[in-house]
Amino acid sequence: MNDRFAELRRRDFSRLDAGGHVYLDYTGAGLYAESQVRAHADYLCGAVLGNPHSRNPTSLAATHAVEEARRKVLEFFYADPELYEVIFTLNASGALKLIAEAYPWEPGGHFLLTADNHNSVNGMREYAVAHGAEVRYLPLGCELRVDDVESHLAGAERGRHHLFAFPAQSNFSGVKHPLEWVEIAREHGYHVLLDAAAFVPSSPLRLDEHAPDFVALSFYKMFGFPTGVGALLARRNVLGELHRPWFSGGTVRFVSAQNSVHLPHVTGRAFEDGTLNYLGISAVAAGLGFLGEIGIERINRHVMRLTGVLLDELAALRHSNGAPMVRFYGPQGTEMRGGSVAFNLLDPAGETVDFRVVEQRTNAAGVSIRTGFFCNPGAAEFAFEYHDADAFRCINTLTPETFTLQQFSDCMSDHAVGAIRASVGIASNDADIARLMEVLATFRDAPADTVPNAATAAVVAAD
Numbered sequence: 001m002n003d004r005f006a007e008l009r010r011r012d013f014s015r016l017d018a019g020g021h022v023y024l025d026y027t028g029a030g031l032y033a034e035s036q037v038r039a040h041a042d043y044l045c046g047a048v049l050g051n052p053h054s055r056n057p058t059s060l061a062a063t064h065a066v067e068e069a070r071r072k073v074l075e076f077f078y079a080d081p082e083l084y085e086v087i088f089t090l091n092a093s094g095a096l097k098l099i100a101e102a103y104p105w106e107p108g109g110h111f112l113l114t115a116d117n118h119n120s121v122n123g124m125r126e127y128a129v130a131h132g133a134e135v136r137y138l139p140l141g142c143e144l145r146v147d148d149v150e151s152h153l154a155g156a157e158r159g160r161h162h163l164f165a166f167p168a169q170s171n172f173s174g175v176k177h178p179l180e181w182v183e184i185a186r187e188h189g190y191h192v193l194l195d196a197a198a199f200v201p202s203s204p205l206r207l208d209e210h211a212p213d214f215v216a217l218s219f220y221k222m223f224g225f226p227t228g229v230g231a232l233l234a235r236r237n238v239l240g241e242l243h244r245p246w247f248s249g250g251t252v253r254f255v256s257a258q259n260s261v262h263l264p265h266v267t268g269r270a271f272e273d274g275t276l277n278y279l280g281i282s283a284v285a286a287g288l289g290f291l292g293e294i295g296i297e298r299i300n301r302h303v304m305r306l307t308g309v310l311l312d313e314l315a316a317l318r319h320s321n322g323a324p325m326v327r328f329y330g331p332q333g334t335e336m337r338g339g340s341v342a343f344n345l346l347d348p349a350g351e352t353v354d355f356r357v358v359e360q361r362t363n364a365a366g367v368s369i370r371t372g373f374f375c376n377p378g379a380a381e382f383a384f385e386y387h388d389a390d391a392f393r394c395i396n397t398l399t400p401e402t403f404t405l406q407q408f409s410d411c412m413s414d415h416a417v418g419a420i421r422a423s424v425g426i427a428s429n430d431a432d433i434a435r436l437m438e439v440l441a442t443f444r445d446a447p448a449d450t451v452p453n454a455a456t457a458a459v460v461a462a463d
């Protein structure tokens with residue numbers, strides 16, 4: 001199996017080694033296979049595609065390409081076309097925003113979400129609150145997982161609209177939350193939103209086994225190209241319960257300018273604003289085909305083997321006094337997790353090494369990792385053991401205009417304010433992990449306060 005992935009790297013990802021890159025940020029974005037891009041360029045060179053909102057031959061060709069992509073998406077996720085619609089969006093965030101602005105939030109209704117969620121799910125709470133719904137977070141426990149989800153779901157008033165949102169895989173810790181929650185939440189009267197953005201690049205999602213009301217994802221995370229195309233997979237019957245706050249070209253069957261009348265489409269089209277990215281969408285089938293040819297189960301085994309190597313190698317990093325060099329955030333084993341590992345480096349006395357300094361060294365070595373909060377503040381707050389009151393005080397003493405990560409870090413004194421995330425994917429190999437380890441090993445035996453001051457490190461975004 002290793003040979004197969006080694007051959008794939010030579011054939012389709014040769015630019016990594018040619019450029020001296022070690023890419024370990026697959027949770028940030030997948031990489032496109034070179035063959036995928038060539039096939040799409042050939043397709044574009046041979047096709048004449050017009051705006052799909054018309055009925056001329058070039059328009060119909062574009063419509064056909066878009067509809068073919070929808071069919072392939074449903075097929076890839078084993079989604080029954082009678083049950084699900086595919087709504088193309090800009091990205092996963094675009095899919096989440098569609099639900100946020102159209103969900104029938106109401107007083108007495110709940111928006112329940114795991115503390116482990118991307119900010120694009122957290123942001124939905126603004127709509128929920130504005131419409132009087134109660135927002136509640138499920139806390140994280142051991143390994144940054146959620147305990148006893150059922151007790152949080154119990155007691156929702158029947159007849160009201162309740163939404164439960166969780167990520168199939170955490171973009172912070174790599175934890176996979178149980179997909180069985182979908183059925184449990186539905187039984188308790190919740191609609192379920194599954195954020196599958198970090199899960200689907202290397203894990204099989206079968207909507208014939210677990211059938212959430214909504215699934216959000218971005219295609220560039222799955223196969224790198226195209227960017228700017230995501231999808232909301234939605235149960236057809238639930239779409240009817242959503243009310244969009246506006247209409248636009250493409251979403252309506254009829255509009256009168258004289259009379260304040262508009263008739264929205266009654267299908268998923270009511271959610272696709274304006275002209276779709278039809279040139280990008282026409283590359284989705286090839287991307288799914290590329291993953292399908294290798295096999296998502298096989299990709300999963302490859303990614304999990306490398307995740308095991310990464311976890312073991314990190315755990316084996318020790319200072320001369322025997323102290324561990326790494327503090328993990330999330331599971332240290334490969335059970336119920338994906339290929340994303342969050343950690344910080346520790347010095348020989350157990351002090352946290354500033355992640356920005358680590359990033360400076362990985363950058364200099366051509367190693368792409370991610371640092372910070374990873375847009376998942378809830379998981380970070382549990383990982384770094386923030387007490388609500390401390391964080392609240394620090395946030396309150398800093399005005400939005402003057403806020404910097406350095407000031408927040410100073411105020412939180414001995415708490416970490418960010419971490420390092422390494423994530424593996426389809427084109428990763430053992431040599432990538434070895435290169436990362438070489439860089440991390442340069443911190444062996446160095447007290448945290450002797451490594452260059454973080455304040456002089458490049459300023460990074462607080463996400």
Ligand SMILES: Cc1ncc(COP(=O)(O)O)c(C=O)c1O
Pocket residue numbers: 027028091092093094118120167169170171195196197198218
């Ligand atoms: C779990 C998860 N959800 C949502 C998103 C948002 O995706 P996008 O930026 O493509 O909208 C991300 C991106 O990192 C993610 O990892």
